Amino acid sequence: MTLDQVIDLLTVAAVFDFRSIGEADAIAWHTVLGDLEFGDARAAVLAHYAESCDRVMPANIRQRVKAIRRDRLAREITPAPPPELADQPGRYKAELGAGIRRIADGRQVRLALAPPVREGPPPQAFTDARQALGPALPKRDPGPPGLQERALQQAAESRAARAAREVPGLDEGESA
Numbered sequence: 001m002t003l004d005q006v007i008d009l010l011t012v013a014a015v016f017d018f019r020s021i022g023e024a025d026a027i028a029w030h031t032v033l034g035d036l037e038f039g040d041a042r043a044a045v046l047a048h049y050a051e052s053c054d055r056v057m058p059a060n061i062r063q064r065v066k067a068i069r070r071d072r073l074a075r076e077i078t079p080a081p082p083p084e085l086a087d088q089p090g091r092y093k094a095e096l097g098a099g100i101r102r103i104a105d106g107r108q109v110r111l112a113l114a115p116p117v118r119e120g121p122p123p124q125a126f127t128d129a130r131q132a133l134g135p136a137l138p139k140r141d142p143g144p145p146g147l148q149e150r151a152l153q154q155a156a157e158s159r160a161a162r163a164a165r166e167v168p169g170l171d172e173g174e175s176a
Contacts, residue, residue: 012045
């Protein structure tokens with residue numbers, strides 16, 4: 001966080017607790033909070049005043065930012081470093097640490113597999129499969145009762161169909 005961002009952070013706090021902000025305040029707070037991301041620190045100040053009438057201090061902000069970062073890490077899967085780094089422990093560890101920091105900082109995690117590059121429409125088999133599955137389920141809203149059971153049923157049917165196609169001992173032309 002830059003000194004100007006610390007001044008902005010103190011301004012947000014001043015709206016709630018009517019503190020006066022001087023250059024010495026900004027420098028002192030920057031010394032303690034300069035390593036934090038501004039967005040996380042601002043969210044911590046707002047969360048503090050949403051729950052407390054006490055004047056926010058740098059230690060309160062640091063504690064809340066730690067909690068924000070822990071929450072992000074708990075919700076995401078840490079991406080594995082590239083396999084070519086497996087025999088280079090130092091670089092592997094550095095890449096793993098960088099992935100953890102990206103998650104904790106709230107940045108987009110790189111995709112393990114890039115999306116396919118395709119010109120033209122998708123294959124007909126893909127289109128048929130999408131139509132057979134029906135409409136997509138909402139990501140966060142559990143929806144009306146029975147929707148979860150329908151999704152579980154579709155997943156079970158898909159697994160059963162896949163298992164039927166993968167019966168060992170059958171030639172490619174035969175079916176189960």
